[in-house]
Amino acid sequence: MAELQTAMAERDTRTPGxxxxxxxxxxxxxxxxxxxxxxxxAKSKDDKPEKLKVNMLLHCAGPEAIEEYSxxxxxxxxxxxxxxxxxxxxxxxxxGARNVIYERLVxxxxxxxxxxxxxxxxxxxxxxxxxxxxxxxxxxxIRDRIVGGVLSDELRGTAKET
Numbered sequence: 001m002a003e004l005q006t007a008m009a010e011r012d013t014r015t016p017g018x019x020x021x022x023x024x025x026x027x028x029x030x031x032x033x034x035x036x037x038x039x040x041x042a043k044s045k046d047d048k049p050e051k052l053k054v055n056m057l058l059h060c061a062g063p064e065a066i067e068e069y070s071x072x073x074x075x076x077x078x079x080x081x082x083x084x085x086x087x088x089x090x091x092x093x094x095x096g097a098r099n100v101i102y103e104r105l106v107x108x109x110x111x112x113x114x115x116x117x118x119x120x121x122x123x124x125x126x127x128x129x130x131x132x133x134x135x136x137x138x139x140x141x142i143r144d145r146i147v148g149g150v151l152s153d154e155l156r157g158t159a160k161e162t
Contacts, residue, residue: 030130112149121149
């Protein structure tokens with residue numbers, strides 16, 4: 001029983017982060033923000049004042065993100081204590097670090113791995129496509145990558161008649 005309580009206490013104190021601001025910053029931000037928003041709801045803090053949410057975000061994001069936050073410039077109508085404005089600034093910062101050419105290379109080199117389920121392969125292609133700026137071509141490029149990257153000739157549609 002004590003072990004269960006300890007495990008529950010550890011799980012309760014788990015926070016998202018830190019936000020890693022490296023070459024994968026755009027994807028790191030997307031994942032961090034999803035985890036953080038789940039955390040806000042789980043902690044019943046999603047309806048709390050903006051200033052509290054901003055400070056919780058910064059606490060979870062860590063020292064590097066706090067440093068970046070201290071350099072954000074806010075336009076008229078924006079506020080450093082507004083959660084949506086701060087998230088918007090972090091998104092712009094992280095997406096500015098994205099190398100679209102490299103993101104597309106990673107997407108186009110992705111093939112189904114041995115033993116990987118087709119639905120997992122397709123989900124990974126969809127995730128990778130999020131940072132490629134494909135626009136209206138996204139669905140057709142995912143389809144093309146599925147055809148080019150799936151291991152099964154039958155699924156690819158190139159199975160030879162016997």
